[in-house]
Amino acid sequence: MGSVVGGVSRYVLAGLVYKFFGSNFPYGTLAVNLSGCFLIGFLNALAEVKFLLNPNARILLMVGFCGAFTTFSTLILETVNLLKDGELLKAILNGMGSFVFGLFLFYLGQIAAELV
Numbered sequence: 001m002g003s004v005v006g007g008v009s010r011y012v013l014a015g016l017v018y019k020f021f022g023s024n025f026p027y028g029t030l031a032v033n034l035s036g037c038f039l040i041g042f043l044n045a046l047a048e049v050k051f052l053l054n055p056n057a058r059i060l061l062m063v064g065f066c067g068a069f070t071t072f073s074t075l076i077l078e079t080v081n082l083l084k085d086g087e088l089l090k091a092i093l094n095g096m097g098s099f100v101f102g103l104f105l106f107y108l109g110q111i112a113a114e115l116v
Helices: 002-021 027-048 055-069 071-084 088-115
Strands: none
Touching (some): 002 055, 027 071, 055 071
C-alpha cells in the first residue's frame, strides 16, 4: 500500500513541478529526491528519537512510501547511519560509489542493449 501511494505521489509531484518550471532541467526529479530526503529524515526521527512510529508504521512509511517515492532518500538515510556509526570511509564509498558506479552501469547497460 505504501509503495502504491509513494509511486503515485512521485508521478504527481514531479508532474506538477515540471508543469510550473518546465523540463529544461530535471526539476521534478530534484523536487522528489529532496522532499523524499526531508521526509525520510523526519520519519526516522519520529521512529528513533520520539518513538512515535511502531515497526509496522515504519515499514509502511519509510520502506513502502519513501522507497517507492524515491530510493535516493534511502541512500541518504543509509549513508547518514554509517556516519552516525563512525564509518566515514564506508559512508563516502556508499554515496560516491552509488553515484559513480551507477553512472558506469547505466552506460554499460546502454552499450549492452546496443549490441543486442
